[in-house]
Amino acid sequence: MKAAYIDHPGPPEVIRYDDLPVPQLKETEVLVRVGAVSVNPIDTYIRAGTVQMPLPKPYILGCDVAGTVEAVGARVTRFKPGDRVWGSNQGLLGRQGTFAEYAAVDECWLYPTPATVSDREAAAIALVGITAYLGLFRDANLRPNETVFVHGGTGGVGSCVVQMAKAVGARVITTAGNEEKADLCRQLGADVVINYKQENEAEAIRRFAPEGVNVWFETLREQNLEMAVSLLAMRGRLVLIAGRQSKPKFPVGSFYVKDCKAFGFAMFNAPPEEQQRAAEQINQWLKNGKLRPVIGRVLRLSQAVEAHRLQEQNTLGGAGNLVGKIVLEP
Numbered sequence: 177m178k179a180a181y182i183d184h185p186g187p188p189e190v191i192r193y194d195d196l197p198v199p200q201l202k203e204t205e206v207l208v209r210v211g212a213v214s215v216n217p218i219d220t221y222i223r224a225g226t227v228q229m230p231l232p233k234p235y236i237l238g239c240d241v242a243g244t245v246e247a248v249g250a251r252v253t254r255f256k257p258g259d260r261v262w263g264s265n266q267g268l269l270g271r272q273g274t275f276a277e278y279a280a281v282d283e284c285w286l287y288p289t290p291a292t293v294s295d296r297e298a299a300a301i302a303l304v305g306i307t308a309y310l311g312l313f314r315d316a317n318l319r320p321n322e323t324v325f326v327h328g329g330t331g332g333v334g335s336c337v338v339q340m341a342k343a344v345g346a347r348v349i350t351t352a353g354n355e356e357k358a359d360l361c362r363q364l365g366a367d368v369v370i371n372y373k374q375e376n377e378a379e380a381i382r383r384f385a386p387e388g389v390n391v392w393f394e395t396l397r398e399q400n401l402e403m404a405v406s407l408l409a410m411r412g413r414l415v416l417i418a419g420r421q422s423k424p425k426f427p428v429g430s431f432y433v434k435d436c437k438a439f440g441f442a443m444f445n446a447p448p449e450e451q452q453r454a455a456e457q458i459n460q461w462l463k464n465g466k467l468r469p470v471i472g473r474v475l476r477l478s479q480a481v482e483a484h485r486l487q488e489q490n491t492l493g494g495a496g497n498l499v500g501k502i503v504l505e506p
């Protein structure tokens with residue numbers, strides 16, 4: 177089978193696109209004929225070696241996958257050949273990745289793909305959807321009528337946070353880097369969109385939420401927590417998911433006197449039961465139209481180098497020339 181893989185970490189150019197053997201199934205694994213995969217910032221950190229994990233050799237890139245079950249291991253109970261599935265959390269913690277024509281995935285990390293949802297869409301929502309769900313609901317316990325703020329309303333995680341928060345009846349403030357992206361944020365349901373390159377974020381947030389924001393879902397790698405905490409409401413919740421090297425100033429006084437809470441998490445630590453619960457709700461929202469993945473670019477799997485360059489330029493370089501997810505197809 178064709179696969180996009182690396183023999184050692186390095187720049188995007190270390191990615192090879194070549195033949196590897198179709199994986200052998202373990203008893204609880206499902207062989208997925210890959211229809212689509214998507215790129216996440218963590219794919220680029222692992223490829224670059226800046227996030228170190230045990231890597232199989234060769235290491236096939238990629239966390240997210242959607243496709244059709246080709247074969248199942250002897251102890252698989254939830255899927256059969258021909259079923260359409262999606263999943264995430266591959267290519268992490270020693271597991272092989274998904275950027276190939278076939279992927280062997282433990283059934284605990286797979287979910288049925290609704291008939292109305294394409295492989296492109298399912299792959300695009302996987303890791304970012306689960307992340308948004310865990311932050312908003314498992315951790316921050318978002319309630320209807322509360323106010324959420326998230327940076328990057330057209331980004332992978334941000335676009336899911338906007339839509340999920342609206343799906344449960346919350347009010348949403350988000351940001352966008354240009355007017356086209358701001359329009360898309362409004363189409364996704366955002367009540368207020370701040371052009372962060374032109375407007376004063378703090379003033380705009382305070383205007384819309386004078387009592388403060390109930391959930392601040394921070395997606396940036398470099399955070400302004402003095403601003404975030406000053407804008408949290410009483411009993412506000414701060415969700416932190418990015419910036420391993422980040423050491424921002426943290427205003428303790430204004431945080432604790434408002435009885436606030438902070439949550440940090442990496443989605444790949446969440447056990448299968450928690451990810452399955454997230455996936456079930458994501459499937460419901462995909463089916464009833466409350467959640468739609470934002471796909472900015474569709475490339476071939478053979479263009480994995482280009483895909484990694486584009487993701488990296490945006491995640492690390494602030495290029496701003498990406499809207500939503502990059503999806504690759506074999």
Ligand SMILES: NC(=O)c1ccc[n+]([C@@H]2O[C@H](COP(=O)([O-])OP(=O)(O)OC[C@H]3O[C@@H](n4cnc5c(N)ncnc54)[C@H](OP(=O)(O)O)[C@@H]3O)[C@@H](O)[C@H]2O)c1
Nearest residue numbers: 217307327328330331332333352353372417418441442443
């Ligand atoms: N802890 C976890 O489990 C977990 C899971 C998923 C992701 N993450 C991390 O979360 C971060 C976001 O991931 P992602 O997949 O959503 O990335 P993404 O799709 O590249 O989105 C990044 C977003 O950030 C926005 N942005 C960049 N600089 C900004 C600034 N100065 N002010 C306001 N907005 C800005 C961009 O907005 P514009 O396009 O409008 O400029 C874009 O929408 C990454 O660092 C990733 O590693 C962590």
